[in-house]
Amino acid sequence: MTTDKKQSRTNHQPQNFFDSWRNQVSAAIRFSLRRLWYNPISTWITLFAIALALSLPAGMHLFLKNLQTLTDNNRQIPTISLFLHQETTIQQARDRAELITELSEVEQVDVITKDDAIDEFASITEFVESIKTLGDNLLPHVLVVTPKLNSPLTMGQDIKSLTDKLQNYVEVDTVQADIEWVMRLQRIIAIADRITWVIGILLALTVLLVIGNTIRLDIENRKQEIDVARFIGATHAYIRRPFVLGGLWLGLFGGIISLVVVHLAMLSLVPKVNALSNTYGGQFTLTGLNFSMTFVILVISGLLGIIGAWLAVSQHLRQQKIIL
Amino acid sequence: MIEFHKVSKRYPTGQLALYNVNLTLQRGEMAFLAGHSGAGKSTLLKLIAILEHPTQGDIIINGKAVSTLNPRRIPAYRRKIGMIFQNPHLLPDRSIFDNVALPLRIVGMAKHDIRRRVQAALDKVSLLHKQKQYPMMLSAGEQQRVGIARAVINKPSIILADEPTGNLDPELAQDIMYTFQQFNELGATVLIASHDHHLIEQMQKRIIVLQKTEI
Numbered sequence: 403m404t405t406d407k408k409q410s411r412t413n414h415q416p417q418n419f420f421d422s423w424r425n426q427v428s429a430a431i432r433f434s435l436r437r438l439w440y441n442p443i444s445t446w447i448t449l450f451a452i453a454l455a456l457s458l459p460a461g462m463h464l465f466l467k468n469l470q471t472l473t474d475n476n477r478q479i480p481t482i483s484l485f486l487h488q489e490t491t492i493q494q495a496r497d498r499a500e501l502i503t504e505l506s507e508v509e510q511v512d513v514i515t516k517d518d519a520i521d522e523f524a525s526i527t528e529f530v531e532s533i534k535t536l537g538d539n540l541l542p543h544v545l546v547v548t549p550k551l552n553s554p555l556t557m558g559q560d561i562k563s564l565t566d567k568l569q570n571y572v573e574v575d576t577v578q579a580d581i582e583w584v585m586r587l588q589r590i591i592a593i594a595d596r597i598t599w600v601i602g603i604l605l606a607l608t609v610l611l612v613i614g615n616t617i618r619l620d621i622e623n624r625k626q627e628i629d630v631a632r633f634i635g636a637t638h639a640y641i642r643r644p645f646v647l648g649g650l651w652l653g654l655f656g657g658i659i660s661l662v663v664v665h666l667a668m669l670s671l672v673p674k675v676n677a678l679s680n681t682y683g684g685q686f687t688l689t690g691l692n693f694s695m696t697f698v699i700l701v702i703s704g705l706l707g708i709i710g711a712w713l714a715v716s717q718h719l720r721q722q723k724i725i726l
Numbered sequence: 727m728i729e730f731h732k733v734s735k736r737y738p739t740g741q742l743a744l745y746n747v748n749l750t751l752q753r754g755e756m757a758f759l760a761g762h763s764g765a766g767k768s769t770l771l772k773l774i775a776i777l778e779h780p781t782q783g784d785i786i787i788n789g790k791a792v793s794t795l796n797p798r799r800i801p802a803y804r805r806k807i808g809m810i811f812q813n814p815h816l817l818p819d820r821s822i823f824d825n826v827a828l829p830l831r832i833v834g835m836a837k838h839d840i841r842r843r844v845q846a847a848l849d850k851v852s853l854l855h856k857q858k859q860y861p862m863m864l865s866a867g868e869q870q871r872v873g874i875a876r877a878v879i880n881k882p883s884i885i886l887a888d889e890p891t892g893n894l895d896p897e898l899a900q901d902i903m904y905t906f907q908q909f910n911e912l913g914a915t916v917l918i919a920s921h922d923h924h925l926i927e928q929m930q931k932r933i934i935v936l937q938k939t940e941i
Contacts, residue, residue: 629815637832
């Protein structure tokens, strides 16, 4: 009895566990990749369905990320501009700036003298000549105040009370706080961000179902093969492997196509955005997908493929019966 | 090697396939399973391969009760059994070579070992020259021999065959029976279900006749 057991073991497992596992996995990888092109049209359709489902949330995420850069020139904190009276001297402006810096609500104060201002103005517009004809520099000195913000929630109130305080200084002519549109934009972005999440989750489920169903159909088509493999002694893991890998490839390749789609869509936007941003002084450049974002999309799409395929195969294997 | 103790099998449809079967097959024995169609020959073989479970009784294979086998161990158990059906169940989209290689791929054997053993097995059933062809291109007898090569490639200790010569002309059938005899001489326990009295009497082996005597 024992000798027979030993003999049969050497017969059936002539190599160590790791070697046979490696042979099985490499065979499954080759097989599943070849299998993908067994029916190229349906594979491409599936891949594009997955890619489109993934590119919508990825594209929206990119759009929001770009919108956010509009508001975070100063770490997302809006600034308050103090336009001083014409007769204020540079020294008075600098002294006032120093005093304001002392305030607890203030992070930083930058002084833009009228000379700086006209230089900058000249550099971004074509009206240099006409400005010069005006003779005296009529621009005021400006103090740019960056408030210290504790919480984005109380930002509105904080900035309101600070502007009221700043308004009372004698040198100050007018106070301009660009908070209204920044706050509004931030709220819109927050809502859009939530919408992106919801759409993203729904479309991730779509990808899961598409891949799960594709693998399920594949299993249907290969039922005989699965049954034959099982009665010859294939383990569940062995049967599951090529299908799960098939799901992984669908997810991964779908993810890659979606990245291409998003990238192409973005390229088509670049000239339009540049044209728009030029009218604002040309500081804005469109941000593309960075490395970590690319990585995250591919990991998610790959995982969705694996999970979808796993569910489909497990569902099939649970119906234990082998019918020959 | 194979023991049946009062084994009965009733299918969920209510059909009684086996009733109170007692049977013992020694290690290295070769025997035929006879009885008219519907006597439960296929069911008996399927019970040994755990493709079906008995409703009553014990089946002991190699000293171990099959019913106590952990489901996770069933694949490893099946690898020690080579089973051949009347329809050889070849995979139509794989070459003859790949069909025969399947059991070795399942255990993760290295490529060069697979080639060596598949070619040896195909040579034994005289089909080495057809290894690159597909099942549809082969005659029924050749397909059956491919099925046999696949069943024995893993050197199983038990070979079960269910009407392996069902569709073949007498000469081919004889050939295939002699192939089984060769495997038996190499040490395998062989059990063949067949309703062809003429053929199995020629082989001069033990014949087990299944009769259903329901009380």
